[in-house]
Amino acid sequence: MGGTTTSSADVMSDLLRECGGCAVIDGGLATELERNGADLNDPLWSAKCLISSPHLIRKVHLDYLEAGANILITASYQATIQGFESKGISREESENLLRKSAEIACEARDIFLERCTKGCYSGTGGAPKNHPVLVAASIGSYGAYLADGSEYSGEYGEAVTLAILKDFHRRRVQVLAESGVDIIAFETIPNKIEAQAYIELLEENDIKIPAWLSFNSKDGVNVVSGDSLHECALIAESCNKVVAVGINCTPPRFIHGLITSVQKVTSKPIIIYPNSGETYDADRKEWVESTGVPDEDFVPYVSKWREAGASLIGGCCRTTPNTIRAISRALNITSAIKPQN
Numbered sequence: 001m002g003g004t005t006t007s008s009a010d011v012m013s014d015l016l017r018e019c020g021g022c023a024v025i026d027g028g029l030a031t032e033l034e035r036n037g038a039d040l041n042d043p044l045w046s047a048k049c050l051i052s053s054p055h056l057i058r059k060v061h062l063d064y065l066e067a068g069a070n071i072l073i074t075a076s077y078q079a080t081i082q083g084f085e086s087k088g089i090s091r092e093e094s095e096n097l098l099r100k101s102a103e104i105a106c107e108a109r110d111i112f113l114e115r116c117t118k119g120c121y122s123g124t125g126g127a128p129k130n131h132p133v134l135v136a137a138s139i140g141s142y143g144a145y146l147a148d149g150s151e152y153s154g155e156y157g158e159a160v161t162l163a164i165l166k167d168f169h170r171r172r173v174q175v176l177a178e179s180g181v182d183i184i185a186f187e188t189i190p191n192k193i194e195a196q197a198y199i200e201l202l203e204e205n206d207i208k209i210p211a212w213l214s215f216n217s218k219d220g221v222n223v224v225s226g227d228s229l230h231e232c233a234l235i236a237e238s239c240n241k242v243v244a245v246g247i248n249c250t251p252p253r254f255i256h257g258l259i260t261s262v263q264k265v266t267s268k269p270i271i272i273y274p275n276s277g278e279t280y281d282a283d284r285k286e287w288v289e290s291t292g293v294p295d296e297d298f299v300p301y302v303s304k305w306r307e308a309g310a311s312l313i314g315g316c317c318r319t320t321p322n323t324i325r326a327i328s329r330a331l332n333i334t335s336a337i338k339p340q341n
């Protein structure tokens with residue numbers, strides 16, 4: 001982590017201590033790539049940029065660091081060996097693309113920390129002299145690989161067993177765990193079986209870095225498949241290698257209640273990174289305004305989420321560096337840098 005010598009088990013507690021008890025996660029990566037001009041209408045979604053525009057990924061990572069993020073999540077959400085192979089990419093090159101997602105994020109961190117050391121940000125809102133940064137390797141679900149929005153239903157069918165999910169994820173987890181990142185981010189987990197697959201892989205493959213498990217919900221009670229959030233969080237709780245548990249890519253209006261539910265089950269840090277409250281249209285690969293319940297800017301609520309027990313807070317799809325800058329300020333974390341203009 002940021003040049004310090006830390007044992008892997010302590011990575012999260014050290015980060016939280018250095019940040020004064022609450023750390024800032026970055027915002028939506030894919031949707032920010034789109035705002036910067038990337039076309040993600042592809043089965044690889046954001047992972048397409050690992051091939052076509054790595055410079056854009058690096059730029060977005062840097063934008064999030066400058067906005068105050070303490071955790072960068074890599075562009076590997078929809079980067080799978082199986083997805084790359086179906087594009088005719090060799091196994092070896094597919095694994096290299098996974099490593100590349102980690103390299104880009106680590107490179108952005110190095111550039112940022114060097115700029116901090118050189119005082120490049122002085123006079124623009126304060127140089128963050130000690131701004132800890134972790135790199136988290138994103139592992140999106142099997143549903144993400146399907147590229148049809150299945151991570152918002154969690155319905156994989158009976159044929160997709162625990163063993164199949166473990167086989168699907170095993171090599172990617174191994175490659176990313178050895179790619180130089182600090183932590184694995186199992187994110188947008190839609191069901192219990194996939195959470196179980198992840199913790200079994202962590203244990204059985206002697207994974208040397210810690211992980212977080214983050215679920216998504218569309219009713220504020222259960223995870224999107226209808227599986228009990230309580231049971232999902234218990235799975236995370238049962239694994240020593242899991243150092244945080246929580247909720248991502250979920251409408252802001254559900255977050256407070258979900259923190260309360262997760263808190264009943266875990267003593268681990270709670271991680272929260274909601275989306276904007278819009279709905280994903282998987283056919284058009286576009287976000288559309290939700291009808292019915294408005295989800296206005298959620299930043300005014302982050303202090304309440306902190307009080308309710310969340311200690312890692314950021315944004316998911318359709319949130320931007322401005323969202324993260326505002327979260328950083330709301331949490332009174334002073335290292336966010338003012339925009340140049």
Ligand SMILES: C[S+](C)CC[C@H](N)C(=O)O
Pocket residue numbers: 042043044045078143144145146147148149150151188249280282285317
């Ligand atoms: C988190 S969703 C918006 C990711 C994209 C989806 N797996 C798709 O490929 O359409």
Ligand SMILES: N[C@@H](CCS)C(=O)O
Pocket residue numbers: 027028029030031046073077138187188249316317
């Ligand atoms: N880390 C991913 C999550 C998608 S739900 C992203 O921000 O694009």
Ligand SMILES: [Zn+2]
Pocket residue numbers: 028188248249275316317
């Ligand atoms: Zn998301």
